[in-house]
Amino acid sequence: MKALVLLSGGIDSATALAMAVKEYGNENVYALSITYGQKHSKEIEASCKIASYYKVKTTYLDLTKIFENSNCSLLKKNNLDIPLGTYESQILNSDSKTISTYVPFRNGLFLSSAASIALSLECDYIYYGAHSDDSKFDAYPDCSIEFNKAICDAIYLGSGKKLKVVAPFIGKHKSDIVKIGTELHVPYELTWSCYNGHEKACGKCGTCIDRKKAFEINGLKDPIEYEE
Amino acid sequence: MKALVLLSGGIDSATALAMAVKEYGNENVYALSITYGQKHSKEIEASCKIASYYKVKTTYLDLTKIFENSNCSLLKKNNLDIPLGTYESQILNSDSKTISTYVPFRNGLFLSSAASIALSLECDYIYYGAHSDDSKFDAYPDCSIEFNKAICDAIYLGSGKKLKVVAPFIGKHKSDIVKIGTELHVPYELTWSCYNGHEKACGKCGTCIDRKKAFEINGLKDPIEYEE
Numbered sequence: 001m002k003a004l005v006l007l008s009g010g011i012d013s014a015t016a017l018a019m020a021v022k023e024y025g026n027e028n029v030y031a032l033s034i035t036y037g038q039k040h041s042k043e044i045e046a047s048c049k050i051a052s053y054y055k056v057k058t059t060y061l062d063l064t065k066i067f068e069n070s071n072c073s074l075l076k077k078n079n080l081d082i083p084l085g086t087y088e089s090q091i092l093n094s095d096s097k098t099i100s101t102y103v104p105f106r107n108g109l110f111l112s113s114a115a116s117i118a119l120s121l122e123c124d125y126i127y128y129g130a131h132s133d134d135s136k137f138d139a140y141p142d143c144s145i146e147f148n149k150a151i152c153d154a155i156y157l158g159s160g161k162k163l164k165v166v167a168p169f170i171g172k173h174k175s176d177i178v179k180i181g182t183e184l185h186v187p188y189e190l191t192w193s194c195y196n197g198h199e200k201a202c203g204k205c206g207t208c209i210d211r212k213k214a215f216e217i218n219g220l221k222d223p224i225e226y227e228e
Numbered sequence: 229m230k231a232l233v234l235l236s237g238g239i240d241s242a243t244a245l246a247m248a249v250k251e252y253g254n255e256n257v258y259a260l261s262i263t264y265g266q267k268h269s270k271e272i273e274a275s276c277k278i279a280s281y282y283k284v285k286t287t288y289l290d291l292t293k294i295f296e297n298s299n300c301s302l303l304k305k306n307n308l309d310i311p312l313g314t315y316e317s318q319i320l321n322s323d324s325k326t327i328s329t330y331v332p333f334r335n336g337l338f339l340s341s342a343a344s345i346a347l348s349l350e351c352d353y354i355y356y357g358a359h360s361d362d363s364k365f366d367a368y369p370d371c372s373i374e375f376n377k378a379i380c381d382a383i384y385l386g387s388g389k390k391l392k393v394v395a396p397f398i399g400k401h402k403s404d405i406v407k408i409g410t411e412l413h414v415p416y417e418l419t420w421s422c423y424n425g426h427e428k429a430c431g432k433c434g435t436c437i438d439r440k441k442a443f444e445i446n447g448l449k450d451p452i453e454y455e456e
């Protein structure tokens with residue numbers, strides 16, 4: 001059995017990679033790391049380090065052009081400030097149901113790209129790190145349980161029943177992921193989550209807040225450095 | 229209301245485009261044309277001509293890298309012969325459940341790319357031309373009714389319920405498409421279906437056979453030229 005893991009460089013996907021490597025062995029696991037026009041290259045650098053740590057072959061893909069008309073605040077071309085505060089406060093202060101850091105249908109696009117590549121590499125599984133904290137308040141609808149079920153079906157059926165999507169953290173919290181990953185000795189010091197691309201993580205954007213909380217709940221110290 | 233139409237340059241997608249233009253007006257319709265490493269550029273040239281005929285803005289996307297490991301016979305890099313004969317005969321003569329012209333999860337990938345772009349352009353609908361003749365004998369599992377339902381759900385849910393997929397020919401035959409398209413005066417002389425990239429269509433590959441039959445059933449002459 002072989003697996004392809006969507007690797008963004010954050011703690012969720014790094015933990016998903018660790019699970020796949022434990023299950024199938026690193027020689028049977030591939031990583032897929034996708035650039036989409038982000039403000040910074042910290043995520044890609046982190047995924048490169050993590051893939052190297054686990055000694056898995058990695059495909060790098062650039063899908064920036066697909067988002068050339070998107071007004072998402074994560075995109076470099078838009079030169080917008082990343083909103084601070086929790087996802088909840090951002091949703092409450094927004095006219096839209098989604099938030100400015102929602103990259104249009106990103107998980108659907110990335111999973112579909114992974115499906116085309118995984119079939120070519122004769123993989124049986126695609127792993128990705130979606131979890132319930134990201135779909136709270138409908139912040140990221142492409143992280144929800146309902147979306148996950150539909151895209152799993154689409155990939156299974158559209159691949160001629162050859163490919164299954166594994167989302168080990170669906171329904172779980174980020175703190176559960178840190179717990180699992182700590183038991184697996186995931187090198188969290190190599191990961192990057194912050195939406196800003198400064199030297200150290202900002203500690204104030206939605207994903208920094210969630211990340212810090214996930215370590216705190218487990219009584220652990222996040223091994224990366226923050227600006228304050 | 230605005231729509232994005234997946235335009236491959238063949239008769240199915242040209243007819244889907246005609247339907248969207250009739251429904252929303254050409255100023256509210258966008259086309260998306262995707263290169264994926266095909267043997268020839270005839271399809272892209274055809275989609276360019278059709279988009280120009282209908283005066284719709286078109287996005288061109290190159291996803292060739294995603295298929296760099298695929299052994300699909302449609303890909304230029306593989307330098308394989310396109311199998312001749314009907315899809316049925318190809319399936320019967322193959323060890324695999326899918327056929328050599330199956331591009332791994334192509335429709336899923338193209339629809340997901342369309343979803344990301346359509347959301348950026350504030351479209352309400354994505355149109356694509358899948359029909360039942362392509363999913364007969366499981367030749368192309370990503371054209372089936374079951375796949376269509378799942379990917380429609382995934383795109384609707386993953387977009388925060390903003391985007392719907394319209395597959396007007398699901399459950400219909402290619403001959404039904406030609407009937408609808410003829411009533412809409414679709415310029416079929418501008419379309420290209422053949423898997424080979426010769427000056428004229430070969431008339432012998434699976435898609436040529438299906439195309440010719442679709443016109444014959446309607447008692448119509450296919451306006452393009454064939455090698456024999």
